[in-house]
Each structure stands twice: as structure tokens, then as C-alpha cells.
Amino acid sequence: xxxxxxxQYVLNGLMLGIIYAMVAVGFTLFFGVLDxxxxxxxxxxxxxxxxxxxxxxxxxxLGLQSPWLILGVIALAAIAGTAVLGALIARFLIMPxxxxxxxxxxxxxxxxxxxxxxSVRLFYPNGSNPKMFPRLLPGGAANFGRFTLRYDSVLIFxxxxxxxxxxxxxxxxxxxxxxxxxxxxxxxxxxxxxIDLEAVVLFTFALGSALAALxxxxxxMYYSEINFNMGLLLGLIGFSAAIIGGLxxxxxxxxxxxxxxxxxxxxxxxxxxxxxxxxxxxxxxxxVLMAWRPTGLIAEKSSERV
Amino acid sequence: MSGRLAVENVFAGYDRxxxxxxxxxxxxxxxxxxxxxSNGSGKSTLIRAILGLTPPRTGRIVFNGHDLxxxxxxxxxxxxxxxxxxxRKVFSRLTVAENLRLGAYQAGNxxxxxxxxxxxxxxxxxxxxxxxxxxxxxxxxxxxxSIGRGLMAAPKLLLIDEPSLGLSPLFVKENFSVIxxxxxxxxxxxxxxxxxxxxxxxxxYGYVLMQGRVVASGTAAELVENEEVRQAxxxxxxxxx
Ligand SMILES: Nc1ncnc2c1ncn2[C@@H]1O[C@H](COP(=O)(O)OP(=O)(O)O)[C@@H](O)[C@H]1O
Ligand SMILES: [Mg+2]
Numbered sequence: 001x002x003x004x005x006x007x008q009y010v011l012n013g014l015m016l017g018i019i020y021a022m023v024a025v026g027f028t029l030f031f032g033v034l035d036x037x038x039x040x041x042x043x044x045x046x047x048x049x050x051x052x053x054x055x056x057x058x059x060x061x062l063g064l065q066s067p068w069l070i071l072g073v074i075a076l077a078a079i080a081g082t083a084v085l086g087a088l089i090a091r092f093l094i095m096p097x098x099x100x101x102x103x104x105x106x107x108x109x110x111x112x113x114x115x116x117x118x119s120v121r122l123f124y125p126n127g128s129n130p131k132m133f134p135r136l137l138p139g140g141a142a143n144f145g146r147f148t149l150r151y152d153s154v155l156i157f158x159x160x161x162x163x164x165x166x167x168x169x170x171x172x173x174x175x176x177x178x179x180x181x182x183x184x185x186x187x188x189x190x191x192x193x194x195i196d197l198e199a200v201v202l203f204t205f206a207l208g209s210a211l212a213a214l215x216x217x218x219x220x221m222y223y224s225e226i227n228f229n230m231g232l233l234l235g236l237i238g239f240s241a242a243i244i245g246g247l248x249x250x251x252x253x254x255x256x257x258x259x260x261x262x263x264x265x266x267x268x269x270x271x272x273x274x275x276x277x278x279x280x281x282x283x284x285x286x287x288v289l290m291a292w293r294p295t296g297l298i299a300e301k302s303s304e305r306v
Numbered sequence: 307m308s309g310r311l312a313v314e315n316v317f318a319g320y321d322r323x324x325x326x327x328x329x330x331x332x333x334x335x336x337x338x339x340x341x342x343x344s345n346g347s348g349k350s351t352l353i354r355a356i357l358g359l360t361p362p363r364t365g366r367i368v369f370n371g372h373d374l375x376x377x378x379x380x381x382x383x384x385x386x387x388x389x390x391x392x393x394r395k396v397f398s399r400l401t402v403a404e405n406l407r408l409g410a411y412q413a414g415n416x417x418x419x420x421x422x423x424x425x426x427x428x429x430x431x432x433x434x435x436x437x438x439x440x441x442x443x444x445x446x447x448x449x450x451x452s453i454g455r456g457l458m459a460a461p462k463l464l465l466i467d468e469p470s471l472g473l474s475p476l477f478v479k480e481n482f483s484v485i486x487x488x489x490x491x492x493x494x495x496x497x498x499x500x501x502x503x504x505x506x507x508x509x510x511y512g513y514v515l516m517q518g519r520v521v522a523s524g525t526a527a528e529l530v531e532n533e534e535v536r537q538a539x540x541x542x543x544x545x546x547x
Contacts, residue, residue: 175411182397182408189395192357193408194383194459 004146013265014258015153015222018160021257022215023238024245025167026208028253031242032184033204036094036105040113041212042235043120044082044089048213049133049226050120052078056134071136078213086209087202095201113235121228130227133220156218163214167207168250180204184248212238233279240286246296255297260286308370309335309386309462309494311356316365318355319518324363325351327518333463338485338495340505340526342535343515349498350392352515353465356496357389358382369463384412388461392468392498394452398441402432405440405451409458418458425454428484446477453484463494470501482508506530 023045030038055077056070064070093112097105121127137152171177179200182190191197219234220226241260245252260282267281289297311333319325325348333339341349354360356367358379367374374382388409397405406425410418426433429450435443440451449469456464466485470478478501486508489495499505506512506526514522514534522534529535 175407175415178400178404178407179411181400181404185397185399186395188359189391189397190408191359191379192383192389192391192395193455194380194412195408196378196380198378 002146004144007144007147007149009265009269011149011153013261015157015261016264017258017261018157018164019215019219019222019234019257020237020241020260021164021254022160022211022218023234024241024253024257025164025250026211027239027242028245028248028250029180029204029208031247033180033187033201034090034094034098036102037109037239038089038094039106039109039235039239040089040116041109041208041238042231042233043113043116044085044209044231045212045216045219045234046120046226046228046231047085047116048078048082048209049216049220049230050124050127050131050228051081051213052217052220053131053133053226054124067136067138070134074136075214075217078217079210082209082213083206086205086207089209090202090205091198094205095198113231117228117231124228127228130225133224133226135221135224137221153222156221160214160218163211164254167211168254170207171250176200176203240283244286244289244296249296252296259297309333309492310370311387311463311494311496312366312368313352313356314366314368316352316355316362316367318351318360318362318365320351320360325518326355326362329365329515329518329520331513331520331523333494333496334511335462335494336489336492337510338489338497338508340497340499340509340512341515342499342502342505342512342529347515348518349515350467351518353389353392353467353496353498356382356387356465380412383459386462387465388456388459388463389465390452390456390467390469392471394448396440396448396451396455399439401437402440402443402451403436405455406432406458409455410460413458413460421458421460425457428457428487429454446473449473449477449481453481457488461493463496464488465496465498467498468500470499478504502535 023041026041027037030036052074055074059070059073064073089112093108094105097108135152137155139152141148141150171180179190179195182193182195183197183200187197215234216226216230219230237260238257241256242253243256244259245254245256263282263285264278267278271277271281313329313331316326316329317324329352341352343349351360355362358374358377369385369387372385374385397408403422406422407418410421413421431447432450432454435447440448443451453469456466469481469485473481482504485495485497497505497509506529509526511525512523512529513520514529522529522532524532
């Protein structure tokens, strides 16, 4: 294959990988602290992306001009909106289900996801149609032969890496992160240490949801388009990535995100007929991986979480 | 009044059945009060009730004059209670230092550092192993982590649930001397133990639980002479050393 084209594939794979990793980390955090799979996660991502879009309409109506300022404001709106949404979901839907069979929580979050998705479609103006996502990053590109490196892609990727590094520092270095890891290992003993379990759970859900929102915004900026069901596939991919990595393990989730993106990229290269087949290829490969390593690539030792 | 615990007419249990039936007892400040009783008699449930993990159905638990009813566990810990739980319950995938830091979770970094230095003074072995994952340590070392973690809270009242379970006799002996040192620091101790002789040797006062009821109580000397205790623990006619 042509070097330039190969570079393009790698760059695209890295972009997708960082977005998937951000979604997967949320799944892994929720599973860590509460042993649950939250199927509405992808749709929270959608809500985040549309919150950013609504905020964009708002700030441009107010006459804000600077693209950096606009970007900051809409990203903050998406983060704040979904963080609150995530904490509310945890407080009023998931915490009360503690002790219920896991399958009930799964069903509940599946229905919640559908409700969120359909709400975006119904209540966002003209929500059934794909929406243009504004280009706020500087245009321009560097050309290396047939390989075009868009500056905005580089910025999105660097921002994603910074967020992921920031989250892993928070989890591994801060006192709050220590509490999250303690809750993930043994919630009851964590309470005996004086940790406010509910506060830690709400924070974790706010954090995971904000990550999803950022992933949604990054996805929108990369493709310049969002739509009401974008969270369906991104959620499924994030979930798969978390599973491949070994659910409950943050580094596993990050690795899983990049691995899934790599599989899609390989699929796109091997099956040039239609890019739709790349997902089929990637999911088929995930199924094979799961058959080979049922507990994920980084196997969970009985007590290993987060 | 510092560190006085009074359990008054407590009923508590799981699901629909009561495990504790009308339990009343007092842990006097600065003393070691022990709870004796065979397996399944409700000793750990009593500890859980005090910690708010299994909140009492009725009755009162009063600490330093404050009723703990309706408080969440982290608020009860804030009041000055800490626990060395049954089975040690160390966080095996966290390091020794992280386990200890969690013991002083509600304290700031500076205070936690000072207390950690003191715990390392008591258990020099933990200082050597500060960065090691706790799950990779021996049972005796994990017991040190669990005890050290309980001390990190600098509690007024320390609840200790069967610290010598599954330990070698040497460690058991060391455990008892550590518990006595804890009491000498002025901390009120409520001690659950199966090891009756050694427990009564260090305790001031004790209660005997049987099927969730207090069936006997008295000073350590009285309990040694008590028929129920002797039958339950020492067999016929054997006097404790
Ligand atoms: N989590 C639980 N759920 C239901 N029953 C329990 C639970 N823990 C203990 N029990 C029951 O409560 C009774 C007292 O147990 P426990 O307080 O652990 O006794 P002890 O500590 O004295 O051995 C036992 O019959 C036990 O089966
Ligand atoms: Mg017990």
C-alpha cells in the first residue's frame, strides 16, 4: 500500500481509538464501583454532543466570535450537562437498584438509553436529521506526499490523550481516586474506612458521563456531523472495548479502544468493498477474541478492579 | 465521656429475621470490653449494627452522648469510631501505604503522614513493605495492615472483630500485646474474640452473647468463674490459667 494512504489509515485509527477509549473508560468505571453495565452510556454521549450543539447556537446568538472561546464554552456545557445527568441517573435510577438482580439494571439502563435517544430526536429541533457540527478548530493541513495531516485532527487527538492521562492520574494519584479504587475492590470495607459511598458513586458517574460527552464532541468535530443515534454504535464499541481490555481495568479499556479502532482499520483495508463491512469485521474479531480470552486481554484477578 | 459506647435494647438482623434480640451493653471509656460467644451468636452483627452497616431495627446506639440512629457509616466513622473487621478485609490490590492512607481517609495528608509514621513505628515490617500489594503478603502481615489501618483513624473507640482468626500462635500473642498497647493510648476497645483465656486476661469487662442475646456479663474475673462461659469455652472443670 502507498505510504501516504497507510499514514491516513493510521491517523484515522488513532483518532477513533482515543474516542473509543474515552467511552470505554466510563463503562469500566461504572462496572468498577457498582458492578453494573450501564447501557445508556452511549446515549449520554449523544446528549453531550447535542448539548454542545445547543450551546453553540446559544453563544453565537449572543454574538460570541472567538472560536476558542466558543469551543471552551460548548465543551464546558457538554461536560457540565452530562455530569449532572450522569449523577442524577446514578442517584435516582441506579443506586435504588442496588441489591436487585444485575439483569434488571441492564434492562433499566437499556430503556433509559432509548428514552434519551428518542428525546433527542423528538425535542431537538429537526432532531431526526443529521446535524452539522461547527468547525471551530483552525483549518489547514500539512501535506506529506499523498498524506494530509489536518491540524484540527492533531489537536483533537492531543486533547483526547490529555484527558485520558488526566483521568488516569486522578484515579491513581488522588485521594478521590484512591476512594474509587477502594470502593471498586470492596465497597463495604471502603465505607468502614469513612468513605461516603454515595458521593464516590455519584462522582464516578459524573466523571464517566463527562468523558462520554467529550468523546461525543470530539467525534462531532472530527466528522463535522452528529445525529441522534450516534451513541448507539459508539456505546456498543466502547462496551466491547472495555470487555476486550478486561472490564474493570482502566488501562485495559484504553487498550481495548485502540485495539477496536485498529480492527476497524484493518477491516477497512482488507475489505475495500464498502466501509460498512469494517464494523462487521471488527465485531467478528471481538467475538473471536472473547472466545479466546473470555475475561479480556488483561484478565481480572478475582479482586482486581479499576 | 470520651469514647463511651452504649448499646440499648438493640434488635438487628438481615432480611426478615432478627439476629440480635434486645442487646444492651456498655463499653466504658479507655477500657477493653470484650464480647464472647460461639460462632453465629451475633458478635459480628453487633459490630455491623454499631457501624451502621446493618442498622438496628429498634433500640439505640449512643456514642459520646450522641444517638447514632439514622447516620450513614461514614458519619459514624467521623464521630470517632474505627473498626478492624473480621477477616481483616485488607484491600489486596492496593499497596500497604494505600491501605493505611484509607484508614485515615477523613484526615488531611499532613495528619495522615504523621499517623503513618507512628504505625510504621509499631509495625516496622510495614514500613519495609510500604509499596507492596497487600494481597501478596502473608496472613500475619495482612493482620498488621488491618490493625495499622484501624489505628490510622486515631479513633476514640476501636471495634476489633476476631483479630487472631487464622493466625499462628506467635502472631496471636503479638496481637494481644498490640491491643493492650492500643488501650494504653486511651482508646476505648470493644473486642470480639474466640480466644477466651487471652481475651479475659486483657479485658476489663465482658459480655457473653448466645443466639443473639446477652446471657452473661461481668468483669473479666467474674466471667472466668461464670458457669456459662466455662461450659461454653473451657469444658468441664478446666480452669483458665
Ligand atoms: N450477611 C448476612 N446475611 C444473612 N444472615 C447473616 C449475614 N451475616 C450473618 N448472618 C447470620 O447471622 C447470624 C449471626 O452471625 P454473626 O453475627 O456473623 O455471628 P458471629 O460473628 O458471632 O459468628 C448467623 O446465623 C449468620 O448466619
Ligand atoms: Mg463473626
